[in-house]
Amino acid sequence: MKEEQLKRAYEDAKAQYASLGVDVDQAIEKLNNLSISIHCWQADDVSGFENPDGELTGGIQATGNYPGKARTIEELRSDFEKVLTLIPGTHRISLHAIYGDFGGEFVDRDQIEPKHFQSWIDWAKKVGVKLDFNCTLFSHPKGESGYMISHFDPEIREFWKEHLRRCRRIAAEIGRQQGDPCIHNIWFPDGEKDKTVSRFAHRQLMKEALDDVFTEKISTDYLKDCVECKLFGIGSESYVVGSHEFYMGYAVKNNMMLTLDAGHFHPTESIADKISSMLLFVPELNLHVSRPERWDSDHVVILSDELLALTQEIVRSGHADRVHVGLDYFDASINRLGAYIVGIRATQKAMLQALLEPTRQLREFELQDKNFQRLAYLEELKSMPWNAVYNYYCQQQNVPVGDAYIQDVQEYEDQVTSKRV
Ligand SMILES: C[C@H](O)[C@H](O)[C@@H](O)C(=O)CO
Numbered sequence: 001m002k003e004e005q006l007k008r009a010y011e012d013a014k015a016q017y018a019s020l021g022v023d024v025d026q027a028i029e030k031l032n033n034l035s036i037s038i039h040c041w042q043a044d045d046v047s048g049f050e051n052p053d054g055e056l057t058g059g060i061q062a063t064g065n066y067p068g069k070a071r072t073i074e075e076l077r078s079d080f081e082k083v084l085t086l087i088p089g090t091h092r093i094s095l096h097a098i099y100g101d102f103g104g105e106f107v108d109r110d111q112i113e114p115k116h117f118q119s120w121i122d123w124a125k126k127v128g129v130k131l132d133f134n135c136t137l138f139s140h141p142k143g144e145s146g147y148m149i150s151h152f153d154p155e156i157r158e159f160w161k162e163h164l165r166r167c168r169r170i171a172a173e174i175g176r177q178q179g180d181p182c183i184h185n186i187w188f189p190d191g192e193k194d195k196t197v198s199r200f201a202h203r204q205l206m207k208e209a210l211d212d213v214f215t216e217k218i219s220t221d222y223l224k225d226c227v228e229c230k231l232f233g234i235g236s237e238s239y240v241v242g243s244h245e246f247y248m249g250y251a252v253k254n255n256m257m258l259t260l261d262a263g264h265f266h267p268t269e270s271i272a273d274k275i276s277s278m279l280l281f282v283p284e285l286n287l288h289v290s291r292p293e294r295w296d297s298d299h300v301v302i303l304s305d306e307l308l309a310l311t312q313e314i315v316r317s318g319h320a321d322r323v324h325v326g327l328d329y330f331d332a333s334i335n336r337l338g339a340y341i342v343g344i345r346a347t348q349k350a351m352l353q354a355l356l357e358p359t360r361q362l363r364e365f366e367l368q369d370k371n372f373q374r375l376a377y378l379e380e381l382k383s384m385p386w387n388a389v390y391n392y393y394c395q396q397q398n399v400p401v402g403d404a405y406i407q408d409v410q411e412y413e414d415q416v417t418s419k420r421v
């Protein structure tokens, strides 16, 4: 689309939104302040660099065999650098502990140190992104039984507790060097396939392990820990130790951040409606935006009703500054870089629609019991020209407008990822 056309469409959109009392430029500014935490594991099907040829375990699965996955740190960074040229805004990259720069050595999880992530910190500074972090309690022989940090064997528990302690220190060092707290997400797949009898015992062990690890106090200027619950995984269909009730209780009791993953609840349960409740009881929330297709399948995020409901709840809560938006999906069946762009842009588009909502007016209708008017406006808003605003934003940020990024992704595949054989 030509520059003048884009500008005209934007001016039209601006006038239409102004008639509803919405300030489009303010919405763009807020969208531009939304740093999405881009998960590193879409680029390589959650392989990492500790044992890249090992099996992905822990009840999660990347299906598909599309060529071109990142096999080295250099390839992964090159993919990210490309991604950053195709999306507007300033973002974060979320690393898992198995993505350290181990220099070809095997470094076990209870041995990792900040030095293994120094090249990531330097790279992030160079490309202008901040980093987040995740401990990795999957794809390891000490997780074979299904239990790790809540294992009955104290030696196995100690191994994972040590991993967790080290991950917190690594994340804190990242936060210190980047001058911005590093969000450290804690997800353990501990659980069982079938009718578990010792549910209380495992949960007690998990609670004790967390309490023990968190006795080491680290300033939230550097590190923000958050805990992620899950309903079930592959091979843990019957019981997951870190359930919603477990972590909701833990986060509320300890006044810490809770992670809500869109795929970690019952299939028709939405995390959107949890935001306004949890914001009353925990200091901050971390979101794992994902797309569950019938199960926690981690499909690429698209502009769905569920995603829109999520961003609407973030904005309507009036506490968007306490909600961190991260992505969590891994699709190995399509161009992996394209998967990033689709998911990131969809999240931004949903956020923009939410920011362009005349919320005050809608609340007026509620006060006056005019619920037909509320519903009608919510319907009309769906076809308002929000995309003209997004296109203009992309153009202002010098990134491809509309579908232009598809060609860029194809070129990168032709020139780079297709050569990875
Ligand atoms: C790789 C991530 O840590 C993982 O996806 C986790 O966040 C999760 O959601 C597991 O289902």
Ligand SMILES: [Mn+2]
Pocket: 228, 261, 288, 328
């Ligand atoms: Mn997740």
